[in-house]
Amino acid sequence: MTTLYGSLEAGGTKFICAVGNENLEVIEKVQFPTATPQEAIAQTIAFFQQFDNLAALAIGTFGPADIDPDSETYGYITSTPKPFWSDTDLVGPIKEALGIPVYFTTDVNSSAYGEALIREGVDSLVYYTIGTGIGAGAIQNGQFIGGISHAEAGHVYVAKHPDDANFDGICPFHGACLEGLAAGPSLEARTGVRGENIEKDSYVWDVQAYYIAQAAVATTLNFRPEVIVFGGGVMAQDHMLNRVRELFKKLMNNYVPVPALDEYIVTPAIAENGSATYGNFALAKKIAH
Missing domain, CATH: 3.30.420.40 (ATPase, nucleotide binding domain)
Incomplete structure (x- = not known):
């Protein structure tokens, strides 16, 4: 059997x-x-x-x-x-x-573990899910990070986008944290329209990408991983990955070297x-x- x-x-x-x-x-x-x-x-x-x-x-x-x-x-x-x-x-x-x-x-630790396994030779990776909520799991030298508990990277604070100054965020604990500003439900809270029905040229996608790019910058500086994977429903929008890469490049401003962005900031390898x-x-x- x-x-x-x-x-x-x-x-x-x-x-x-x-x-x-x-x-x-x-x-x-x-x-x-x-x-x-x-x-x-x-x-x-x-x-x-x-x-x-x-x-x-x-x-x-x-x-x-x-x-x-x-x-x-x-x-x-x-x-x-x-x-x-x-x-x-x-x-x-x-x-x-x-x-x-x-x-x-x-769930994000499980995803990070799966992504690190499927990508041969990768020993350090951070996986974010950008969906109903935001969370991140990190693998360093093949092991999960964390001391007394797991990381809660979705609830870090980020700088507000100039076009988002009047939006208070949706997180019931922190308001305008990363999850409060960039999780899927924040799209409908701003626009009254579900994310999958918002036009690709809407300003709100650049606002979202600005926050997600900040997460990528902080992850790069804190953990220096080989790969950052962004999964979840928001990143399933086919235009989002390039928006995030472009804003990451601008925000990082060549401060530290990173791999080629099409290999460094990616979506999941597992369908x-x-x-x-x-x-x-x-x-x-x-x-x-």
Whole structure:
């Protein structure tokens, strides 16, 4: 019987459950809305209980989350703005129901791990998701960064764009932080139009790219990675990557050397934002042996 590994990408909008084989290939996958914790956890358990040969599961979740195994609230989603999800034990009921080892981290850490694995020879990489929220995971020398917990790079403060002076941001904790100014919902908050329906020549895309480019500058100066990957729905707009590269170049102003921008600031190498699933399969395989 083939050994299988599980992946749960617990996102702010949807849960994606998948099982993969020894080659980290998807065998079966399902997704459903991130409704209440009771509904989402029950659907997760029901999916994975179908597989008798599931050796281990890795969970990458939206945050903030407690990923310290020595903490009393390990496995919990903590102070999230997501309705109903604050102080939710995500790992406990899943691990109890399945009876297998569970690796717990953030969804962006899972994505960073997957992207670093798929890019041969890359040992340092930072992955951002620019979607319903903004988060980042970083790999240095093949390991996650973080001390007492995971990074929260989506909530750093950035300089306001001159055309955005009157927008207060949407983050319920910080207002005009990176997430408050550049996450997908900020587009509709400014314009009254969902991002996918906004014209490509709208001023708002340059505003968004200005904030995302600042994140790339800060990441470059703080971590000096080999690659910065921008995933998520906002970056799925085909014009955004070049906007970010152009503004990064202007803001960096040749201060430190970086690789060619078409190799340095990129979108995911794994199609359909599948980086977290691939990374989770690898993390699950790691703890199963």
